[in-house]
Amino acid sequence: MTASLEIRDLSITFGEGPDAVKVLPSVSFSVAPGECFGLVGESGSGKSTVLRCVSLLTTIWSGEVKIDGRDLRELPLKQRCRLIQMVFQDPYGSLHPRQSVRTTLAEPLRIHGLDDHEGRMKRAMIEVGLPVGFLDRFPHQLSGGQRQRVAIARALILEPALLLLDEPTSALDVSVQAEILNLLARLREERGLTYVMVTHDLAVVDHMCDRFAVMLRGEITEILPREAIPGNQATHPYARELIGASLDYEGRA
Amino acid sequence: MTDIASSPARLPGWLSALRNILAYLLRSPTSAFGLAVIAVLVLTAALAPWIATHDPFAQNLDNVLQPPGSGHLFGTDELGRDIFSRLVYGARITLRIIFLVSVVVGPIGLIVGATAGYVGGWMDAVLMRVTDIFLAFPSLILSLAFVAALGPSLGNAIIAIALTSWPPIARLARAETMTFRKADYIAAARLQGASPLRIILKSIIPMCLPSVVIRLTLNMATVILTAAGLGFLGLGAQPPEPEWGAMIATGRRYMIDSWWLVACPGVAILCVSLAFNLLGDGLRDALDPRQMNRR
Numbered sequence: 164m165t166a167s168l169e170i171r172d173l174s175i176t177f178g179e180g181p182d183a184v185k186v187l188p189s190v191s192f193s194v195a196p197g198e199c200f201g202l203v204g205e206s207g208s209g210k211s212t213v214l215r216c217v218s219l220l221t222t223i224w225s226g227e228v229k230i231d232g233r234d235l236r237e238l239p240l241k242q243r244c245r246l247i248q249m250v251f252q253d254p255y256g257s258l259h260p261r262q263s264v265r266t267t268l269a270e271p272l273r274i275h276g277l278d279d280h281e282g283r284m285k286r287a288m289i290e291v292g293l294p295v296g297f298l299d300r301f302p303h304q305l306s307g308g309q310r311q312r313v314a315i316a317r318a319l320i321l322e323p324a325l326l327l328l329d330e331p332t333s334a335l336d337v338s339v340q341a342e343i344l345n346l347l348a349r350l351r352e353e354r355g356l357t358y359v360m361v362t363h364d365l366a367v368v369d370h371m372c373d374r375f376a377v378m379l380r381g382e383i384t385e386i387l388p389r390e391a392i393p394g395n396q397a398t399h400p401y402a403r404e405l406i407g408a409s410l411d412y413e414g415r416a
Numbered sequence: 417m418t419d420i421a422s423s424p425a426r427l428p429g430w431l432s433a434l435r436n437i438l439a440y441l442l443r444s445p446t447s448a449f450g451l452a453v454i455a456v457l458v459l460t461a462a463l464a465p466w467i468a469t470h471d472p473f474a475q476n477l478d479n480v481l482q483p484p485g486s487g488h489l490f491g492t493d494e495l496g497r498d499i500f501s502r503l504v505y506g507a508r509i510t511l512r513i514i515f516l517v518s519v520v521v522g523p524i525g526l527i528v529g530a531t532a533g534y535v536g537g538w539m540d541a542v543l544m545r546v547t548d549i550f551l552a553f554p555s556l557i558l559s560l561a562f563v564a565a566l567g568p569s570l571g572n573a574i575i576a577i578a579l580t581s582w583p584p585i586a587r588l589a590r591a592e593t594m595t596f597r598k599a600d601y602i603a604a605a606r607l608q609g610a611s612p613l614r615i616i617l618k619s620i621i622p623m624c625l626p627s628v629v630i631r632l633t634l635n636m637a638t639v640i641l642t643a644a645g646l647g648f649l650g651l652g653a654q655p656p657e658p659e660w661g662a663m664i665a666t667g668r669r670y671m672i673d674s675w676w677l678v679a680c681p682g683v684a685i686l687c688v689s690l691a692f693n694l695l696g697d698g699l700r701d702a703l704d705p706r707q708m709n710r711r
């Protein structure tokens with residue numbers, strides 16, 4: 164299953180008239196089915212906000228978001244949930260502390276009235292590389308990387324076509340980061356998932372994404388292919404600066 | 417791939433959590449005392465017919481106001497009834513009040529508080545203003561008014577106490593809910609298509625439960641005192657029910673010469689409400705989510 168995503172003139176404005184404050188002036192981009200699209204930029208540039216709008220966790224935006232050509236706002240809730248899922252930044256905050264992994268994974272299955280809970284949960288655990296026995300563990304009995312795997316399993320158990328990744332590795336150790344990124348890359352290959360990934364690590368973009376957008380103060384400055392990173396082929400000054408800084412850092416490291 | 421994951425494996429986890437909490441409570445002398453007194457109270461209530469030495473209602477006018485000892489452990493009251501037996505049967509009434517009040521107050525407070533905190537907006541405003549109105553009255557005065565309106569009886573006393581003791585629980589549940597309503601795991605539940613009701617019941621209430629249980633336990637002392645107060649004023653349990661507050665009220669007239677009429681039920685009330693306070697304190701240490709990681 165796979166889906167395309169098209170965002171046109173996504174914006175958030177508070178107030179009206181001349182005093183209106185544009186939090187997110189205007190964001191437009193489109194993601195092809197099966198593509199991995201990166202969103203990079205400094206803190207507060209609106210990367211995560213775009214994801215929250217697309218997932219409808221934030222509803223006060225205007226503009227147009229289409230999934231497979233269908234308007235996001237007109238999709239019934241349950242259908243939307245089975246198309247879009249999200250993996251959050253902090254695996255310590257995204258799993259319910261008092262629910263076992265089994266409960267966490269079974270909830271979406273119950274909500275959507277799916278069959279074969281046990282089989283689906285086991286397959287999900289195996290897919291994210293966790294032992295099936297971990298189903299009866301609680302989040303505080305898991306490491307950060309294991310928690311993030313559970314969060315990924317939870318996102319995938321409804322078999323979505325589009326996965327929103329909100330800095331899925333930034334709260335993890337470097338060695339674990341690579342494992343999670345490889346897991347995500349493998350899942351995309353196997354399932355043909357479409358990813359929109361927020362990160363501020365250009366190395367992650369280089370590893371994962373086909374194209375990426377550089378955001379600054381709620382606007383996309385430039386959309387670049389991955390190949391633009393090594394030679395710093397960006398044309399916008401801010402994008403050039405960002406990529407240059409990252410290349411500098413890696414050159415020194 | 418090992419297949420150890422099946423439903424029976426979950427019960428021991430739940431049981432061991434309970435055992436952990438009990439072990440934790442027994443480690444500190446004060447909460448162990450509270451637990452012991454409450455255990456004694458429950459056992460006394462359960463085994464009342466076997467523990468009581470006399471019929472609590474049997475009058476013996478030849479044998480009134482006997483001092484402790486001499487065949488009556490705590491003496492007899494103004495109608496010759498055995499005070500010890502009345503105390504033992506009174507434990508049943510006390511427990512019934514505590515149990516019924518908690519069963520009513522806990523869920524109401526939780527639902528009102530969690531709904532107000534999670535939904536927010538006008539729902540929050542309406543629910544919290546109602547709560548404020550209840551909180552604006554002193555609880556004993558409000559219970560008095562309710563009982564006066566409903567008519568004096570034990571059942572009405574329980575209703576009146578329940579009506580006055582849910583608002584603090586609702587406040588607490590709302591405050592707790594506000595701290596994590598924006599958490600990622602709530603957002604994840606929303607993304608899975610969970611309805612607000614489902615989120616409140618499955619995600620929010622389990623998080624509020626520990627502090628509400630603590631608060632309920634601490635509340636029980638107040639409930640006992642309010643019930644005794646209502647009994648004392650003749651608005652709770654009616655004679656000849658051996659309710660501790662009512663026993664004090666009738667014993668008051670003979671207090672100067674026969675201190676045991678008042679002292680025995682008084683000490684019983686003191687011990688039980690103290691025990692619930694100590695247990696609540698211990699539970700706070702045992703269940704505090706901020707200390708969960710230490711165990």
